[in-house]
Amino acid sequence: MKCNINKQDRYTVVKVEEDKLNSQVAPELKAQFVYMNGKDVKNIIVDLGAVKYCDSSGLSAILVGNRLCKNAKGSFVITGLQEAVKKLISISQLDTVLTITPTIQEATDIVLMDEIERDIE
DSSP: OOEEEEEOSSOEEEEEOOSEESTTTHHHHHHHHHHHHHTTOOOEEEEOTTOOEEOHHHHHHHHHHHHHHHHTTOOEEEEOOOHHHHHHHHHTTGGGTSEEESSHHHHHHHHHHHHHHHHHO
């Protein structure tokens, strides 16, 4: 799987550089999330701008990342959704579970605001 991982101070951006998020790619993405979780990465932004197609295994990988971040009291944000992927997430009603933004900047803002809220609590 081709992906670009950019670790920042308070979050990590995972840019998936594949046009299909399917059973060929999803297990590696899942493994990446588990690895990052083991390294105390709790805020992840996933840029799916290059992904034109996603199947149930791709959704499963995304849900694993979401669950790992939530369990670590972190944030998991998806950004850059293409129309077909956005439709699939909507049909699966995962748009009610996942945090989705159009741009990386908005995703970053959400993660940093979540961090501030957690610091206050």
